[in-house]
Amino acid sequence: MTVTADGTTTHRLGEPPAGSWNAATFFVYRHLEEGRGERLAFRDPTRSLTYAALAERVARFADGLTTLGVQREQRIALLLLDTVDFPVAFYGALHAGVVPVAINTLLPAEAWHTILADSRAVAAVVSPALWPRLAEVRPRLPALRHVIVTGQEAPDDTLALEPLLAGARADRPPADTHADEVAFWLYSSGSTGRPKGVRHVHASLWWTAALYGCGVLNLEQDDLCFSAAKLFFAYGLGNAMTFPLAVGAASVLWPERPTPEAVLAILREHQPSLFFGVPTLYAALLAQPELGPGAGSKRLRLCVSAGEALPREVGERWRERVGVDILDGIGSTEMLHIFLSNRPDALRYGTSGRPVPGYECRVVDEDGRDVPRGELGELWVRGPSAAEGYWCQREKSRRTFLGEWTRTGDRYRVDEEGWYHYAGRADDMFKVSGIWVSPFEVESALMAHPAVLEAAVIGRADANGLIKPKAFVVLREDRTPSAALADELKAHVKAVAGPWKYPRWIEFVDQLPKTATGKIQRFRLRERERAATAGERAG
Numbered sequence: 001m002t003v004t005a006d007g008t009t010t011h012r013l014g015e016p017p018a019g020s021w022n023a024a025t026f027f028v029y030r031h032l033e034e035g036r037g038e039r040l041a042f043r044d045p046t047r048s049l050t051y052a053a054l055a056e057r058v059a060r061f062a063d064g065l066t067t068l069g070v071q072r073e074q075r076i077a078l079l080l081l082d083t084v085d086f087p088v089a090f091y092g093a094l095h096a097g098v099v100p101v102a103i104n105t106l107l108p109a110e111a112w113h114t115i116l117a118d119s120r121a122v123a124a125v126v127s128p129a130l131w132p133r134l135a136e137v138r139p140r141l142p143a144l145r146h147v148i149v150t151g152q153e154a155p156d157d158t159l160a161l162e163p164l165l166a167g168a169r170a171d172r173p174p175a176d177t178h179a180d181e182v183a184f185w186l187y188s189s190g191s192t193g194r195p196k197g198v199r200h201v202h203a204s205l206w207w208t209a210a211l212y213g214c215g216v217l218n219l220e221q222d223d224l225c226f227s228a229a230k231l232f233f234a235y236g237l238g239n240a241m242t243f244p245l246a247v248g249a250a251s252v253l254w255p256e257r258p259t260p261e262a263v264l265a266i267l268r269e270h271q272p273s274l275f276f277g278v279p280t281l282y283a284a285l286l287a288q289p290e291l292g293p294g295a296g297s298k299r300l301r302l303c304v305s306a307g308e309a310l311p312r313e314v315g316e317r318w319r320e321r322v323g324v325d326i327l328d329g330i331g332s333t334e335m336l337h338i339f340l341s342n343r344p345d346a347l348r349y350g351t352s353g354r355p356v357p358g359y360e361c362r363v364v365d366e367d368g369r370d371v372p373r374g375e376l377g378e379l380w381v382r383g384p385s386a387a388e389g390y391w392c393q394r395e396k397s398r399r400t401f402l403g404e405w406t407r408t409g410d411r412y413r414v415d416e417e418g419w420y421h422y423a424g425r426a427d428d429m430f431k432v433s434g435i436w437v438s439p440f441e442v443e444s445a446l447m448a449h450p451a452v453l454e455a456a457v458i459g460r461a462d463a464n465g466l467i468k469p470k471a472f473v474v475l476r477e478d479r480t481p482s483a484a485l486a487d488e489l490k491a492h493v494k495a496v497a498g499p500w501k502y503p504r505w506i507e508f509v510d511q512l513p514k515t516a517t518g519k520i521q522r523f524r525l526r527e528r529e530r531a532a533t534a535g536e537r538a539g
């Protein structure tokens, strides 16, 4: 974004969307008019699509949906692995004014049932490998009229995508949607409770591409993106499906699990210029002995991390070995993409950077008043890509979307120079001796110890019913648990984080409970601990 002399703002992507505007026209069809039809848009392990081929399939998919009787504003579920079929179904739905709901493919059948029932999806597009899981719950989804399986084969009571496309028209114009009309939904699991259907409008796709994709990453037509984070996740959706298409660039898609081995093989084979991952993956890649300059890609110019905070050491070690920076930035399903971030020209490892131009951030106390600089508070954000609200969860919507401001539920501190320091989720905080303790801070201290791979900290009641920190620690492969090591870790935290913050109990574990997107589920550890201490009292 550039601010001109008269105070107005301009974007490399032109005028912001207003009035009648369909995102499929902007991200797909515009490139044909601008002469990019023969350029690559997407590549997966078996197929690739030029912009011309993508446009044709998108238009055919839209027509196919309409022929099936799927109507504007109805929802269709996408249960798709990352292949070239994902953008076809997503943009095809937008073209028809139908609302795609991208669903986490890693969830069990019952969770899919909850989401499909909640969204009242009338059709689902599913990868062949995922169909058996959907089949388990289909009989209990009365609103679900059509199941479209990608490929040539239609098992049981389904339709196959390829014949559907072959029999459809490619010349129907896109639905006359409004820029402010709901375009698609994403489900956010949150740390507890029922999943929330987050409803986003057409224009938000443009804003995230303009403010972050162009404004921070400086994407150009010759870039090639590779996101280890999947397309069903808001992070992956921006990285691999909307940002590259905003500028006529391309994206490599990988349908399988992004193991460190697979990711390095893709970097070598496709030579992407941008790579997007989560902190755990960067740490795992650093443990690969063959990791070297560019992580195997001569064209690699920038890496991005989001989803949870990137530990400073991981960023610094990556920079040293790979020779490319990792930009840590925080985004959310509610804001669609990253709104607070490091930049290629303004980077401080161990922080989330500064607000992305076009977004504003505040750090506030419990009454919504700005806290003094340097103090902890909750992060609020204001910007043009905020969601419309949660579907059928009015109370939660009212608590999260406060007019122009969106509450993140994250604790932050802003230092003297304006860098934002992450301090954990507001709901994971607890008080020890009347002083707030952020589990994140104790975890960071533990992880700075050479024996520790990962750690999670919760508050647990002691014999007097007073809350004290307890740590669950995963050790590095070459270390073994011992009482002496536990004592050493306690002393280490006392020295690094402050004496009252050290974990009074340390439990060594093989792994930590995590969400499908890799976030530590401290609430599960709290539940486990409550059950265990209740047992102790009863016994």
Ligand code: 3UK
Pocket: 188, 233, 234, 235, 305, 306, 307, 308, 309, 310, 328, 329, 330, 331, 332, 333, 334, 336, 337, 338, 352, 408, 409, 410, 422, 425, 517
């Ligand atoms: C946490 C971070 C510290 C934070 C997301 C990029 O993660 C995304 O969306 P979700 O809705 O989760 C949002 C929550 O995740 N978080 C995300 N990034 C960071 N914490 N440092 C970070 N860099 O608690 C936030 O409230 O799953 C990430 C783009 C789009 C996204 N949706």
